[in-house]
Amino acid sequence: xxxxxxxxxxxxxxxxxxxxxxxxxxxxxxxxxxxxxxxxxxxxxxxxxxxxxxxxxxxxxxxxxxxxxxxxxxxxxxxxxxxxxxxxxxxxxxxxxxxxxxxxxxxxxxxxxxx
Amino acid sequence: xxxxxxxxxxxxxxxxxxxxxxxxxxxxxxxxxxxxxxxxxxxxxxxxxxxxxxxxxxxxxxxxxxxxxxxxxxxxxxxxxxxxxxxxxxxxxxxxxxxxxxxxxxxxxx
Numbered sequence: 001x002x003x004x005x006x007x008x009x010x011x012x013x014x015x016x017x018x019x020x021x022x023x024x025x026x027x028x029x030x031x032x033x034x035x036x037x038x039x040x041x042x043x044x045x046x047x048x049x050x051x052x053x054x055x056x057x058x059x060x061x062x063x064x065x066x067x068x069x070x071x072x073x074x075x076x077x078x079x080x081x082x083x084x085x086x087x088x089x090x091x092x093x094x095x096x097x098x099x100x101x102x103x104x105x106x107x108x109x110x111x112x113x114x115x
Numbered sequence: 116x117x118x119x120x121x122x123x124x125x126x127x128x129x130x131x132x133x134x135x136x137x138x139x140x141x142x143x144x145x146x147x148x149x150x151x152x153x154x155x156x157x158x159x160x161x162x163x164x165x166x167x168x169x170x171x172x173x174x175x176x177x178x179x180x181x182x183x184x185x186x187x188x189x190x191x192x193x194x195x196x197x198x199x200x201x202x203x204x205x206x207x208x209x210x211x212x213x214x215x216x217x218x219x220x221x222x223x224x225x
Binding site (some may be wrong): 004033035041042043045048055056090092103104105106107108109 | 149158159160164204212216217
């Protein structure tokens, strides 16, 4: 059974550019969540999608957006990149969100460096 | 807002000794408490979890305990081995979202 696939693994972008990251969940998983991981802040929740709808959103500026497709694959976009956006972006999938959730399966992440 | 405090941030133990990582949570609606292990260059991996109707759960060398009254839960690793070196995250999940602790970097000393 394939795990959660995130592409690309590494990205280097310049300040002001935008970037799109992709996440393919485990087959049959319909919920996808995104996290930003930095050394100082740990895992910060970005948003959660289920059945193409955003269910929850963390405290990030509007430059951070996402979407989910009918096949459950998800993308997140960051516009007008800032140096502080440099981080490991993790995607996690699960069967369903909400009560009864049994834990995420994380991908290996996309390491974004903004220069 | 909801919060999960995790301690210590760094822990060094001699190989073969036990390691304990502690977390407290603030949201009394939390009902699910997973622990994740993250190795270098990888995403976090679920290693053990516990639900609010259970006080303790064990899986080989790993155990988790939960004190709902005090809103504490802990990870216990016995007979530590070099491959236990990693960053460990606790988390608490209520109805709508999951909150992670900031992680504990565990070093196993030879």
